[in-house]
Amino acid sequence: MIIQFCPEKNDDPKVIGDLKTLVKFIEVYCEGQHDDADREGTDLKTHNLQELTGRTPRLCPDCQKLLAHALVKRTVCPMDPKPQCKHCPKHCYHPNYRQKIQEVMKYSGRKLVMRGRVDYLLHLLF
Ligand SMILES: [Zn+2]
Structure with a gap:
């Protein structure tokens, strides 16, 4: 069970795909920007990252x-369907996190393009 608190969403490939993309983007960002910080294996109560990504992201x-x-x-x-977050009327993120995630998307998006990982951009969230 990847999503612990909302089991019915485990069957939605769009949700699962977006979650994987978020992990990847934040991982690339942290790797590049916070290399000297104390990065540890991430364990969340809400989502099983091991099952989602097949490993434990270090952040x-x-x-x-x-x-x-x-x-x-x-x-x-x-x-549903989920719009790109910047076009969404709701803006559900906390303002601090919203600014942060936009920075992450920009930074990691550029990095993944340079690495030729354009597949990630096909389902960009932001
Ligand atoms: Zn970091």
Whole structure:
């Protein structure tokens, strides 16, 4: 069970795909920006990251908090089909996290393009 608190969403491949993308983007960002921070294996109560990504992402404490926030927000998103967040009338993120995740998307999006991982951009969230 990937999503512990909202089991019916486990069957939605769009949600699962978006969660994977969020983990990947935050991981790339943390790797590049917080290399000297104390990065540890991330363990969330809400989502089973091991099952979602097949491994345990290593993140600094700040990025772990951002990831926890982002995964919960994506999981409980009531919009269907989900618009890109910047076009959404709701803006459900806490303002601090919203600014942070936009920075993450920009930074990691550029990095993944340079690495030729354009597949990630096909389902960009932001
Ligand atoms: Zn970090």
